[in-house]
Amino acid sequence: MMTVTIKDVARAAKVAPSTVSRVISDSPRISERTKEKVREAMQELGYHPNFNARSLANQSTKTIGVVMPNSANKTFQNPFFPEVIRGISTKAHQLEYGLYLSTGQSEEEIFEEVQHMVQGKRVDGIILLYSKADDQVMKYLHEQDFPFTVIGRPYDETLQNVTYVNNDNFKAAKTVTEYLLLLGHKRIAFIGGNLENVVTIDHMEGYHRALKNAGMEPNNDFIVFHEELQEGGQEAVIDLMSLNERPTAMIVADDIMTFGVMRMLSEMEIHVPDDISIISFNNVMISELSAPPMTTVDINIYSLGYEAANLLIDKILHPGAEAKKMLIPHKLMKRETCRRIASAQRAASEKSV
Amino acid sequence: MMTVTIKDVARAAKVAPSTVSRVISDSPRISERTKEKVREAMQELGYHPNFNARSLANQSTKTIGVVMPNSANKTFQNPFFPEVIRGISTKAHQLEYGLYLSTGQSEEEIFEEVQHMVQGKRVDGIILLYSKADDQVMKYLHEQDFPFTVIGRPYDETLQNVTYVNNDNFKAAKTVTEYLLLLGHKRIAFIGGNLENVVTIDHMEGYHRALKNAGMEPNNDFIVFHEELQEGGQEAVIDLMSLNERPTAMIVADDIMTFGVMRMLSEMEIHVPDDISIISFNNVMISELSAPPMTTVDINIYSLGYEAANLLIDKILHPGAEAKKMLIPHKLMKRETCRRIASAQRAASEKSV
DNA sequence: GTGAAAGCGCTAACAG
DNA sequence: CTGTTAGCGCTTTCAC
Numbered sequence: 079m080m081t082v083t084i085k086d087v088a089r090a091a092k093v094a095p096s097t098v099s100r101v102i103s104d105s106p107r108i109s110e111r112t113k114e115k116v117r118e119a120m121q122e123l124g125y126h127p128n129f130n131a132r133s134l135a136n137q138s139t140k141t142i143g144v145v146m147p148n149s150a151n152k153t154f155q156n157p158f159f160p161e162v163i164r165g166i167s168t169k170a171h172q173l174e175y176g177l178y179l180s181t182g183q184s185e186e187e188i189f190e191e192v193q194h195m196v197q198g199k200r201v202d203g204i205i206l207l208y209s210k211a212d213d214q215v216m217k218y219l220h221e222q223d224f225p226f227t228v229i230g231r232p233y234d235e236t237l238q239n240v241t242y243v244n245n246d247n248f249k250a251a252k253t254v255t256e257y258l259l260l261l262g263h264k265r266i267a268f269i270g271g272n273l274e275n276v277v278t279i280d281h282m283e284g285y286h287r288a289l290k291n292a293g294m295e296p297n298n299d300f301i302v303f304h305e306e307l308q309e310g311g312q313e314a315v316i317d318l319m320s321l322n323e324r325p326t327a328m329i330v331a332d333d334i335m336t337f338g339v340m341r342m343l344s345e346m347e348i349h350v351p352d353d354i355s356i357i358s359f360n361n362v363m364i365s366e367l368s369a370p371p372m373t374t375v376d377i378n379i380y381s382l383g384y385e386a387a388n389l390l391i392d393k394i395l396h397p398g399a400e401a402k403k404m405l406i407p408h409k410l411m412k413r414e415t416c417r418r419i420a421s422a423q424r425a426a427s428e429k430s431v
Numbered sequence: 432m433m434t435v436t437i438k439d440v441a442r443a444a445k446v447a448p449s450t451v452s453r454v455i456s457d458s459p460r461i462s463e464r465t466k467e468k469v470r471e472a473m474q475e476l477g478y479h480p481n482f483n484a485r486s487l488a489n490q491s492t493k494t495i496g497v498v499m500p501n502s503a504n505k506t507f508q509n510p511f512f513p514e515v516i517r518g519i520s521t522k523a524h525q526l527e528y529g530l531y532l533s534t535g536q537s538e539e540e541i542f543e544e545v546q547h548m549v550q551g552k553r554v555d556g557i558i559l560l561y562s563k564a565d566d567q568v569m570k571y572l573h574e575q576d577f578p579f580t581v582i583g584r585p586y587d588e589t590l591q592n593v594t595y596v597n598n599d600n601f602k603a604a605k606t607v608t609e610y611l612l613l614l615g616h617k618r619i620a621f622i623g624g625n626l627e628n629v630v631t632i633d634h635m636e637g638y639h640r641a642l643k644n645a646g647m648e649p650n651n652d653f654i655v656f657h658e659e660l661q662e663g664g665q666e667a668v669i670d671l672m673s674l675n676e677r678p679t680a681m682i683v684a685d686d687i688m689t690f691g692v693m694r695m696l697s698e699m700e701i702h703v704p705d706d707i708s709i710i711s712f713n714n715v716m717i718s719e720l721s722a723p724p725m726t727t728v729d730i731n732i733y734s735l736g737y738e739a740a741n742l743l744i745d746k747i748l749h750p751g752a753e754a755k756k757m758l759i760p761h762k763l764m765k766r767e768t769c770r771r772i773a774s775a776q777r778a779a780s781e782k783s784v
Numbered sequence: 785g786t787g788a789a790a791g792c793g794c795t796a797a798c799a800g
Numbered sequence: 801c802t803g804t805t806a807g808c809g810c811t812t813t814c815a816c
Binding site for chain 1: 434479480481482483484486487492494497502505507508509510512513514516517520521524529530531532533534535536540544546547550551552553660687690691693694697715716717719720721722723724
């Protein structure tokens, strides 16, 4: 398979290489006649532009780097990621960008990969699929003034001019807490993800705010954080159900974690929603398949990815432009894990005080 | 951020560019002294090799293309994929390869992307994350004699010399069927995935074989295929449970589908495993979180990815070598969705004959 | 409208 | 051991 270059096409079409190049980029300064001629030659010889040569001459790779979180963590297997990637990839494909995927088993590995991507000019821009406090990757990208967008939001206040796509996680958590309060729940537990993640912080603040607005003091016993998705959910339930006064409702950071929570609850023969209400976040594909199907907040994962790609490419094309911040709307998906607190249940939980 | 090139380094270290190049590749023909000198200069100037220039000069990109299945399909969100990718990425990282991710919303788009990857010399080799009958992508790669490996196996007999990593899906399905037979089940349904997928075919044949070995004729009413994961599982249950003689056990192609199956069963108040036994394939992360936790076949997804990358890179490095075929061992994970058929259950199902 | 030539940043053959 | 030189395949001034 001798590779056919622009020169071969030029020779076949009896024009100069530069002309062929112009035809490829569909320059208006070339006559229709020669365009035809050249295109025919390309067809016949089976010509395809060499990407690396192009990137080198152009100083542009037409590919965007996608940085996943630490793959050692089980979070990595969250169906959240295929879905964001689907969103990213749709937009990228429309604008003819490719995807370079970066994963790493540790913070250090991820950081190294990112450095290689930017220093080696492997990508034109980067999307961070996670956002956590004090992230050296984000800091680095920012210092280098390299185009990037983050899904979530920067935590550090000094990173003002960072483009990001996020949900209003504060509001979502607040609403969800209010919803449980309206259903008569007073003992509402909060099971958060890793406290380093900005989303966890935002969730917690929304939860706090709702309680305070209702004139209640957050009870620290009811607030637990867990890094690991399934195990975390299960451990959280053990802790919470060992309390003298058990919660009658729980807010869980992630649908997958909710599976763990429900699994443990069913082992303890605590029934959802009769004995306890649960409300979760994300609405990944399988979340409607829990037994019973979980009530959760749809955060529109696909759009997060799609818009992140959109904003990134915009930024690549207009390096001067100001940072954009975008909020994707969320939506409460009422299913079957929440119900008005029963008087018996209230009595039971109060008895144990 | 003026980009610093090999020439700058050469000037600073007072050597020729080629010497710098040799230092980068740690050539043994360079004295330790000049290596030191050059490395210092690189450090000071903050030099990082330009990837595209390297690829162009080298005719090698050090990146491998990963082709996902059709993203329009919900299968795309199966946690299977993050997990294979984790395997691939681990090996790739060890050997300093990068990952270029290709997704497409249709067969056509995928095919186009693959063509771009190979013709544009964007990657050194490709891993196909799916395997189906009459796949034009596989055919193309084979014709082009481009290095690739597939996860699963080629269906077409003419594609003899294709390197792949697979499970013994025939055997796994056979074993699983035998297991159910030993538990006393006679009416064993089979819920397969898309019949185009080679894995589905292999599963079905294993199932057939086990039944035949036991002197039983497969009943076509008990065999259904569904493309979509969750909906598929649910529809399959409806079909199966509408039969005059209901199955007492089901073999389900994929854990996610099993979630759909169990969800529908619970809606119908059919209890697992008391009323019906279920056994599934894959053992993705969340599969232990179903209620009750599902019995499934662990296919070692991570290893599939890891070995696929391994074999691919081997193939890239030794283009002449023969195709390798590798089987990853599987393992039955007994959990709580299978039980010996109860006499009452047998009576009930026989009554309905 | 089209061609000639220089150059993107790196590697590799050939000298010495 | 190290330098010189000629590309890798494409783009892009600058001429004409």
